[in-house]
Amino acid sequence: MTIPADTVSLFDYERRFHERVDPAIRAYIAGAAADGITLRENRAAFDRIRLMPRALVDMSAASAVSTLFGERLDYPIILAPTAYHKLVHPQGELETVRAASLTNCWMTVSTQASVSLEAIAEASTTKLWFQLYMQLHRNDTLTLIRRAEDAGYKAIVVTIDAPVNGIRNDEQRAGFRLPEGVSAVNLSGFEQRSAAPETVGSPVFKGLLQGAPCWDDIAWLCAQTSLPVLLKSIVNPADVVPALGAGVSGLIVSNHGGRTLDTLPATIDLLPAIVAEVSGRVPVLVDGGIRRGTDIVKAIALGATAVLVGQPVLHALAVGGLAGVAHMLTILQTELEAAMALLGAPRLADLKGTIFERGAMASRMQN
Ligand SMILES: Cc1cc2nc3c(=O)[nH]c(=O)nc-3n(C[C@H](O)[C@H](O)[C@H](O)COP(=O)(O)O)c2cc1C
Numbered sequence: 001m002t003i004p005a006d007t008v009s010l011f012d013y014e015r016r017f018h019e020r021v022d023p024a025i026r027a028y029i030a031g032a033a034a035d036g037i038t039l040r041e042n043r044a045a046f047d048r049i050r051l052m053p054r055a056l057v058d059m060s061a062a063s064a065v066s067t068l069f070g071e072r073l074d075y076p077i078i079l080a081p082t083a084y085h086k087l088v089h090p091q092g093e094l095e096t097v098r099a100a101s102l103t104n105c106w107m108t109v110s111t112q113a114s115v116s117l118e119a120i121a122e123a124s125t126t127k128l129w130f131q132l133y134m135q136l137h138r139n140d141t142l143t144l145i146r147r148a149e150d151a152g153y154k155a156i157v158v159t160i161d162a163p164v165n166g167i168r169n170d171e172q173r174a175g176f177r178l179p180e181g182v183s184a185v186n187l188s189g190f191e192q193r194s195a196a197p198e199t200v201g202s203p204v205f206k207g208l209l210q211g212a213p214c215w216d217d218i219a220w221l222c223a224q225t226s227l228p229v230l231l232k233s234i235v236n237p238a239d240v241v242p243a244l245g246a247g248v249s250g251l252i253v254s255n256h257g258g259r260t261l262d263t264l265p266a267t268i269d270l271l272p273a274i275v276a277e278v279s280g281r282v283p284v285l286v287d288g289g290i291r292r293g294t295d296i297v298k299a300i301a302l303g304a305t306a307v308l309v310g311q312p313v314l315h316a317l318a319v320g321g322l323a324g325v326a327h328m329l330t331i332l333q334t335e336l337e338a339a340m341a342l343l344g345a346p347r348l349a350d351l352k353g354t355i356f357e358r359g360a361m362a363s364r365m366q367n
């Protein structure tokens with residue numbers, strides 16, 4: 001696995017990934033729901049935002065370090081949960097977690113990981129979060145939580161935006177199937193929801209949705225563990241009150257990278273209203289389309305505590321294995337530092353106010 005010397009940005013890793021990886025696997029990893037409107041909007045919204053620096057700030061004590069759930073976070077960049085890393089590397093998540101450890105990035109391990117959550121923890125020297133898809137039977141959900149706790153995971157991230165899969169036309173056209181040897185090993189033996197037989201009626205409402213989680217289940221989950229529980233895929237500010245009422249310790253603003261319901265708004269556009277509704281009570285994180293240090297800066301400036309990256313991890317894993325993922329994360333860390341330096345923001349907290357607001361500029365000129 002050689003990484004070409006001109007691979008210098010996350011977009012270069014994405015391009016190489018498309019050159020090298022099998023079309024059906026590409027369709028799963030890079031494909032979005034339906035027409036890909038939300039996938040593209042996540043990026044377009046970041047590109048629309050402009051930054052505003054301060055000049056000649058003393059940067060001698062600059063640092064991107066922060067604290068989250070009482071633990072030091074070197075950079076506000078966390079690996080998002082993504083399923084089946086063995087699709088692009090024979091070592092799968094073991095390779096990814098070694099790269100995350102090398103770069104001191106925290107990693108969220110998917111329920112649908114292709115390696116056991118215990119083996120990933122053993123290979124790790126960084127902090128791990130466990131992403132939970134609530135299972136059909138509560139006992140199975142509890143088994144996953146206890147296994148994650150016993151293996152030393154530091155938080156549970158419960159994903160709430162995929163009670164059914166999005167309509168993934170790219171996967172359907174490419175005929176994507178999990179290859180032999182790649183499976184959700186942590187769910188072995190668990191009964192899964194399945195589409196209802198035709199005789200019963202709607203395959204979704206009468207089948208896949210049966211036993212899908214509701215707010216009561218989130219409250220139940222929070223009561224089962226002393227680990228912080230984060231809710232992944234908050235989109236509507238109206239869901240903040242029930243989420244906090246259920247006892248969650250953090251929120252992740254996410255539209256699943258455009259993979260669930262197409263035509264949802266970009267996450268960076270949703271973030272400010274959710275941050276306002278939360279009003280500092282719990283940390284708010286965001287993912288979707290983060291590809292540049294300037295994207296991270298914009299997310300933090302708009303109130304995020306940290307960001308998560310999904311697809312870029314799989315692009316880099318496919319292109320360069322451990323070295324690829326470590327390089328990709330280092331690029332993001334360096335770009336973040338460069339953006340802070342060029343904005344005159346020595347601390348993450350100083351990023352507030354670095355978003356250019358046309359209206360504010362106009363009223364300043366009138367006064
Ligand atoms: C191939 C792939 C698999 C994913 N698997 C999961 C998963 O198992 N659980 C989950 O909560 N989110 C999953 N996601 C969504 C990510 O956690 C994240 O929300 C999204 O990728 C962020 O957008 P980005 O890819 O533009 O960074 C997956 C995303 C991708 C691309």
Ligand SMILES: CC(C)CC(=O)C(=O)O
Pocket residue numbers: 083112162256259
């Ligand atoms: C196996 C899937 C449910 C994992 C996922 O969340 C995704 O592909 O986006």
